[in-house]
Amino acid sequence: MCSLIELRPNKDLLDADFSGYRLSLDPVPIYHHKLQEEVDHVLPSDDQYSFLHVKVFGLQNHLYGDPWARDDVYYVDKRWRVHKSVKNRNTDLLDGAMEVWEMPSNHVRKRGHYNTSLSFPSPELAVLADGAGTLHVVSTGSRIATASIGVLFSDEVCGKEKPFTIVDSRVNESCNRQEIHVLLQWVDQVKEQDEHVTFVTKLEWITLSKGEHQDWSLQCARQLSGVGGLDYAALEPGCCSLYIASGKPFHFDSDSESAVDKNEPRGSKMEETQIQxxxxxxxxxxxxxxxxxxxxxxxxxxxxxxxxxxxxxxxxxxxxxxxxxxxxxxxxxxxxxxxxxxxxxxxxxxxxxxxxxxxxxxxxxxxxxxxxxxxxxxxxxxxxxxxxxxxxxxxxxxxxxxxxxLEECDAFPLETSLLVRLDARTHDVSHRITLGGHQWLFSVPVNVNSVRAICLRHDVDGCVWQLEPPQENKQWPCTHIGTFPAFGYVQASKQQKKFCTCAPDMSYVAVCEANRHVYIYQQPVAIATELRNRRTGQHVACTAKQQLVNLDSVSEVLGVHASFHMLYVLTVDTLYALRVNYSSSAES
Missing domain, CATH: 2.60.40.790 (Immunoglobulin-like)
Structure with a gap:
């Protein structure tokens, strides 16, 4: 039976006396690097006109952070060359970018293709998709040092020239054998018209296995589909389940290891029973x-x-x-x-x-x-x-x-969103969290050993939740690990908002608009001196700062990544590094 989980914020992490953000005029140091070649940015074709396509193309983050090296970011240019940011050894600040690998051009870029995508399942492996249908698994060695790229696997895993993007990847040990699990996404057109639904979101969960001769091969392929858009998807540590947040339920269509019951999956929706x-x-x-x-x-x-x-x-x-x-x-x-x-x-x-x-x-x-x-x-x-x-x-x-x-985006979605855990063995929903009334804000990697944490709106705040695998009591732990006071409220006024992200230690959260503007909201910090409110006379113990950054470019923002003290922003032709929360003793 599907277990229902309730999200109950930790009251110790909420600030009922929060009085708002103070606009700070302190300058934010900005470092930038002009790209030699523009970022690979594919726009949807005339046939890719649905809302699902808009989410896949419009909200893709083209700047990829390394979870094992927080200040290293990667991007792919139009010639399918992968570039890595370079830091100055003395100042630890952005000093340029260097090419680390060039993806093979198995297919010429054409209409209908997707954007390139990149994911890091381990400290020494990377997974790349060219957007034209080919998945590459490469060995990077220690990326903290100079990376040496070696191709381990390359194939069209979803079919001949079937384009897709990478959603998540993870390395797992099974029966003393190393496996790479990769979650892929694309939008497919329904052949039979069903209540005017013409497009569905497809997820392909593939498993690659390492053989005795150090070669990699496709071991298992599972496919899921859902009518609505996808807000979040992650592979559970251990790779036995899948976490999905969406407006409409997803269900398994096929599994190469075990047959899928074509009846309605248990737990995907409430069984139709007589109301008593x-x-x-x-x-x-x-x-x-x-x-x-x-x-x-x-x-x-x-x-x-x-x-x-x-x-x-x-x-x-x-x-x-x-x-x-x-x-x-x-x-x-x-x-x-x-x-x-x-x-x-x-x-x-x-x-x-x-x-x-x-x-x-x-x-x-x-x-x-x-x-x-x-x-x-x-x-x-x-x-x-x-x-x-x-x-x-x-x-x-x-x-x-x-x-x-207050803006239009401040209103909650008309459809109640669901966050579910889908079991790979039974193909059923084992746990479910109803997100009705909790606006989806963003997801961010906080711990390399866990799935991406999610940030939801609770009242006016933004609460960060960390999902973990179920325990022995079969409960699905969803822990409230941090709060951004009033962030759910203030982000609603940003009509041009494109990306939201936060530092791994949740010391600040940022809203990046489609062009130029970046808003940075820092957590409240204690004040060393005596400060009182001039109107009420109340003692002010701490303040929270808001900073506005105007980039010197009108080009579209294509990606963003937050580290402990640097916020990286990628436009079509420039990589920016904004110095935030920096001190000489800051952890890199």
Whole structure:
């Protein structure tokens, strides 16, 4: 059965007293290198017009960071030459770029191809795709020293001249044999029209195995598809499962190692069962309605409510039974019967906590929103929609934000997004996290031994979550590891936003627009001197800085990468390095 996981932020990582970012006029040192050849940048053809194509082409990051060498970045030029950034040995600052490898031109670039892509599954291996259908696996040696490239594998793994991009890659040891797992993505056209759906997102999960003679061969190929766009996909450490965040569910189409059940995968959506009860919730309690025969009397009914258990019986028929999502105040339960309609009211033990389910794993119930809750939500958002500035009772302006910063992108997606764990052996969804109400912001590599961390909007904040493989209790750990105060709010005002990223230590977060502008938001830091608010007189213990950087180029921004104290930005013809959070003792 699919397990539902709830995202509960760590209150110790939230700052309820955050008063906003202060615009800093401190200059941000900028270093740049003019490229000898422009970056390889492919635009969609006339046949690639869907929203899925827009996401694949428009949001691809052309600047590739090395997880094992945080200050090293790579890009590919129009001649398919891979370049690596070069740092000055004395200053550790950007000093240019050097060519490290040239991909073979197996196919001439033409319309319909994808952009080149690059991924680093280990400290000594790299995986590259030419966007024309060929996947290359190369040995780089120690990339911290001078890299020496040697081709280990090269083939059209998805079919003859079938273009794709690389989403993720990982090295795994299985039965004393080294494996490379690579996740590929492309957009395919559906042959049979199905409710006007003409394009689907395809994922190809391939496994390469190292033989006795040090040669690499294709061992396994799994294919998945989904109607909607892809926000996030990652191979689980151990390579036995796949993590996917999307608006619509993905499912396995084929697996070369085991047959795929063509029926609807269990857990990909709730099974269509007859609704036996309806429930709604407020911040304090839950009301359940159950339809019973009109001739039913109170003596025929038995309602049992414990701390984390509920059971409703009508004569010998069990209408509702199981463990509740959270704890209850069992002594406060009331119920009434009126003309065949049983109404049970139970009180939450933790008020203000909204439940995802009434009974864990029970699909026989349907939740409806309480009218009072809807009105309360609208009332609470009124200040965000008003054209009047919000003031506190003393007449002072509200300290944090104003309604003019709200943009269309501040609204949540109409479709509820899902973050799921797909098991490679059973082809089913083993765990699921509902992201409804949590706007997707970005993903970033924080730990080389873990999947990319994800940043979601919670209220006005941006919360960073780290996913880990399930433990012995079969729970899927999703740990809240950091918070960017009010970032969910401030990023919504950036209409031209293209990329978001943060430092590995989460000391700063950056928003990069499509052209020129880069916004840097640094975490609050303690103030050594005495500082008080002139209006309220309150002592200010820490401040958070916002910095705006204007690049000296109008060329489109194609990529971004954040290290501990450098923010790299790639345009069509220039590589920039912005010096952020730098000190002589900073960790490189």
């Amino acid at each position: 009860y309806v429930w709604c919730q407020t911040a304090e309690d839950i009301t359940v309605w159950v339809q019973v025969p009109e001739e039913t009397s109170r003596a025929d009914l038995n309602v049992t409510v414990d701390t984390n258990y509920v059971k409703v019986e009508c004569k010998d028929l069990v209408l509702l039974e199981g463990s509740t999502w959270h704890c209850l105040e069992s002594q406060c339960t009331t119920w009434a019967l009126d003309r065949g309609k049983l109404e049970v009211t139970i009180v939450k033990s933790e008020q203000g906590l909204m439940w995802q389910e009434l009974v864990k794993g029970d699909t026989n119930g349907k939740e409806v929103l309480a009218q009072a809750l809807v009105e309360e939500m609208h009332q609470g958002l009124t200040h965000l929609c008003s054209d009047r500035e919000v003031t506190d009772p003393s007449g002072n302006c509200a300290p944090a934000f104003n309604a003019q910063q």
